[in-house]
Amino acid sequence: MMKGLKKWRLFSLLAVMMVFLSGCGEDYISTLKPSGQVGKEQFNLLMLATGIMTLVVVIVSVIYLLAFLKFRRSKVGENVIPKQVEGSHTLEIIWTVIPIILLLILAVPVVTATYKFADVAAMDEVDENGDKTALTVNVTAKLYWWEFEYPNQGIVTAQELVVPTGQKVYFNLKAADVKHSFWIPAVGGKMDTNVDNLNKFYLEFDKESKDLKDGVFYGKCAELCGPSHALMDFKVKALSPDAFDTWVASMKATDGKMPDKTSADLGEATFAQSCMGCHAVSGTSGPGSKGPNLTAFGDRNRVAGFLEHNEENLKAWIKDPGQFKPGNLMMNADGTAPIYGDLTDEQIQALATYIMGLSVEK
Template sequence: MMKGLKKWRLFSLLAVMMVFLSGCGEDYLSTLKPSGEVGKQQLNLLLLTTVIMTLVVVVVSVIYLLAFVKYRRSRVGENVIPKQVEGSHTLEVIWTVIPIILLLIIAVPVVTTTYKFADVAAMDEVDEEGNKTALTINVTAKLYWWEFEYPNQGIVTAQELVVPTGEKVYFNLKAADVKHSFWIPAVGGKMDTNVENLNKFYLVFDKESKDLKDGVFYGKCAELCGPSHALMDFKVKTLSPDAFDAWVDAMKATEGQTADKASTDLGEATFANSCLGCHAISGSGAGGTPGPNLTTFGDRNRVAGFLEHNEESLKAWIKNPEEFKPGNLMMNAEGTAPIYGNLSDEEIEALATYIMGLSVEK
């Protein structure tokens, strides 16, 4: 009876695991459904190594089982000693040469592809007018958010990376505080971001993200960086080349945009007095602000990278960001209150409405 119950428990456990695993493999997040040249080649390498390792495991297991069955005591008798093959040159050559061949089959494509992905010489190519021809994005990882600067276009944004499809996009990766790691699972990666040195690589985005579940690809920090590491998400919006150019023009058009402390709009006035010192609302310019650029906040997919994108989530975040992302730099040194001070409920509501209205796409 107990044995039967244990079998049913095991069956139930497997059933529950199947339910959870059924959520894997989404186009916007899965490395097994790549949407770019880099991701596809990385998947091919993964499949190649998996096939070879599986072959080795199967062959070794079969040899072991055959020896186990053929030379078991009940079959050959008590006093039978199998033929000894110690010192056999033939066997030694076989189990030396075959692993070398298998390692070469793995090593040659892995090394070749690694050097290919590391080739970023095109970042420095220029046209007849001296303008760089490749799209380059400076990525700066911070506790716990991402800044994306487009130096050739003269624009900057945060938390939501916007890129065109069908071309190589080059990245300069660095960290502002501690080691992080830039990873877009469905497209390719990952690459560490360090404080003292610059890492470079490229990705290719094959399809527009508008048809995905949330309209974006998901990006992650893949290096343990602090108490809110798991919440350090960013999103990637891929557009057609024409739509991307239009987005760039819309970002440039926000040049000089700011908030007025004397505004009759309570939300704008509150932002100017409490937030403008850390957060810019103009997408034109360079990065380096203490907090994320909020020019496109109304166009984003999430609040703080993971909360639902609505005013209620934003108000909760403004009231106490420490509750949602422990260790974030919006709190004072003691972590007891936001650095912008305590705002009234009326100010928070007006501020949330103002920030949600910041957009270049609407």
């Protein structure tokens, strides 16, 4: 029997684990609460594999325990050698065939699903006007942020992926610098983003994200890529198809928008002076800019992908981005100061007001 104290310790350990583990299973981030067809099928495969493994462990343990109990010396007496079964054909066949069957039950659905999820043929289908019928997003992972280009719509955004519900969304995945990995735990994945080749897959979002905590699904980089890897988060806004079309139209409407160096607005003028070289404020300017496209910054959920979205954090980020994401590429080469040098408090305030005002949804 356990002593009183030990029992109490075990109890508190279990209690702590219960509190800790109850954090899992949130529908904006958990693989165990999938949204969309791909996530659901992957979850089913997970359950199948876990089921088979549990079955094997249970059966083997039961046989072991039975043998253990049945052949105890106190039960069968001294010097008794049970009947020897080595070389038994029947047994050899049974324990070869059962694992083969189990592996087949596991392998057939897994291999089928693997090919199915990699089937991106529909990406190239066109309607009678020659327009692509499927929605494609080109994802570029960069140290330590995400660029999302919609080639058929001619728009670009960053950090926050916007998708319509109820249809397959196809992804071309690549990395600009080192290997990263694209993962939206509640919806499916993950898939590596490489420098030399495109990886392709599709996902389906069956639920609008507005009712989730923060109104978004959480996405992550799932491949250790540098000192700020753990902060390389992104968010996913799943909209109804109508709302998605409206969003696309508002992004397109920012075509040609340019901050003006001679603007009377100190924020805009400073942005044109110090930031425009890396950040676009037009949703149609092509990909390949050095920093995230800020056209929809005011609509975002986070600053720099992970900080709470408010003006204080934005100002602190502009003042010293390296303090938040070590090694990020808004810093100078040795990572000691922002590449644009010191700005006055007045400039930083004006920049923050200007950038918070960049919005296509308000």
